[in-house]
Amino acid sequence: MKIETLKQRLKKERPMKSVTLRIPEDVVEELKAIAPLLGFSGYQPLIRAYIGQGLRQDLEKLEQNNFLELIDSLKRQGVEEKVINNALAEITT
Numbered sequence: 001m002k003i004e005t006l007k008q009r010l011k012k013e014r015p016m017k018s019v020t021l022r023i024p025e026d027v028v029e030e031l032k033a034i035a036p037l038l039g040f041s042g043y044q045p046l047i048r049a050y051i052g053q054g055l056r057q058d059l060e061k062l063e064q065n066n067f068l069e070l071i072d073s074l075k076r077q078g079v080e081e082k083v084i085n086n087a088l089a090e091i092t093t
Contacts, residue, residue: 021047 031043040046074084
């Protein structure tokens with residue numbers, strides 16, 4: 001995830017949207033019990049944290065897949081492996 005995107009996500013004044021979500025009662029009770037143990041003020045912030053964590057993982061996977069597809073495409077188009085490796089080294093340092 002890009003640094004700028006992460007900085008935006010960490011801002012507390014981000015606009016919020018109310019949604020309705022049906023969750024089994026026993027799950028809500030477990031969320032309420034575990035939230036303070038994990039340092040959350042309530043179960044709703046914990047749910048937001050779980051959703052955010054899963055979303056970031058999935059976005060990272062998708063970005064990585066696109067990245068790997070780009071490398072494969074460059075190889076198919078005849079770009080030398082050395083050139084690709086040099087470019088990768090340049091962007092990761």
